[in-house]
Amino acid sequence: MDVGVRMKQQTLALAAGFERFGRQTRRSEFLSQMDVVVPWSELVALIEPHYPKAGNGRPPVGLERMLRIYFLQQWFNLSDPAVEDALYDSLTMRSFVGIDLGREPAPDETTVCKFRHLLERHGLGRKMLAVVNGHLERHGLKIGTGTIVDATILHAPSSTRNKQEQRDPEMHQVKKGNQWYFGMKAHVGVDADTKLIHSAEATAANVADNRVLADLLHGEETEVWGDQAYQGKTEVIVARAPQAVDRTHRQYRTKLVCYPAIREENRVKSKTRSRVEHVFALIKLKFGFAKVRYRGLEKNRNRLLSLCALTNLLTARHHLMAVAGQSCA
Structure with missing residues (x-):
């Protein structure tokens, strides 16, 4: 043969x-x-x-x-x-x-x-996030009183080579540094201790990060961390969470002056604030949601919210696996 x-x-x-x-x-x-x-x-x-x-x-x-x-x-x-x-x-x-x-x-x-x-x-993505967080709380992972807020850009196709011969009208472009981006923003509120997402929202990319700050707080915070995009919003934070202390970063330099003390304060705050980047790494790198797949904000918002629920389960998997093992023993 x-x-x-x-x-x-x-x-x-x-x-x-x-x-x-x-x-x-x-x-x-x-x-x-x-x-x-x-x-x-x-x-x-x-x-x-x-x-x-x-x-x-x-x-x-x-x-x-x-x-x-x-x-x-x-x-x-x-x-x-x-x-x-x-x-x-x-x-x-x-x-x-x-x-x-x-x-x-x-x-x-x-x-x-x-x-x-x-x-x-039926907007079930947001309800999925609530169900998952309730499940985690019953298994010993409760959302605490410290919240980190941040936003990241998710790219959308900028080409007009489609049936409508236009870009998605619900997406917009924004300039970050010297680079222009087209798409939407994913805004999240993350627990500072467990890195669990408790709040999320989707907007066009040109919406300022601090515009949705109040929607990212659950109201029981005692501390709120964020980058310089959220500075000057202490009144918004206190209105939503009366007991919260504003620990967002402050501008430490201008064209003429640099303030080393403020820069050092920001560096210390970054030890906590940077934990939100781990969440974005899971969403964008692990699960591949760096670019939107659907047309329109609502479809992508539902995907973001359901993905936040799955991200929480991945973050807590070792704890949940241990609990499951104990219950089976």
Whole structure:
């Protein structure tokens, strides 16, 4: 037999999934952890009142299955067609969702798109964040009295080569330093101790960071940290959180004068304020949300809020895994 033909033949181990040299990949390890830490029953109960019920037509796909597919999109930055292809291509993802291709096909991209629109239409991203934070609080991770506020730019396509022959009208451009950016801003309020996101908002990129400051505070703060974009907003902070001390950075230099004392104060404050950058690293680098996928602010706001909930679960995964292990022991 020709060597080339022999190379194409599949071994019984490969066909049955019992390869001799198989090992757990990072993706499978990550999904096995998320399978444990995500509060599936609570999130399903949140969405269930809005989900289609079985009737005379084709029965809807199981709600938890669609939620798992939606989370795969967020974790791996997949479009609707891409997540359908990934389910056919990846045994690990199919196992996570619970799809057996010997019995049924994976949900198509239209079904995935309709489920995503259902979440957007009912604003369930924000409610998901509240459910997850409630779940974390019941497991010993409570939002404290220190909040770090910050914002980051998420890019949007600036090309006009589309059906409308125009850029997204809800996105805007902004100049940062000597560079122009086009897109939206993700504003977050993060707990200073646990690095858990308790508040988030999305605006066009040209909206000043301090415009949404009040929306990022939960009201029980005793300290608020932020960069120089939030200086001079002490009245806003106190109005929202009467007991809060303003620890935002101050301008330490002008064109003519530099103030070393203020610069040193900013440096000390940065030891706490910089923790918010870890959150942005997860959202933008780990989960790939550095560029918007959808047109319009509302769709991207819902994605941001649901991704904030998943970011909190990833941040707290070791604690939740330990709690799960103790409960099973």
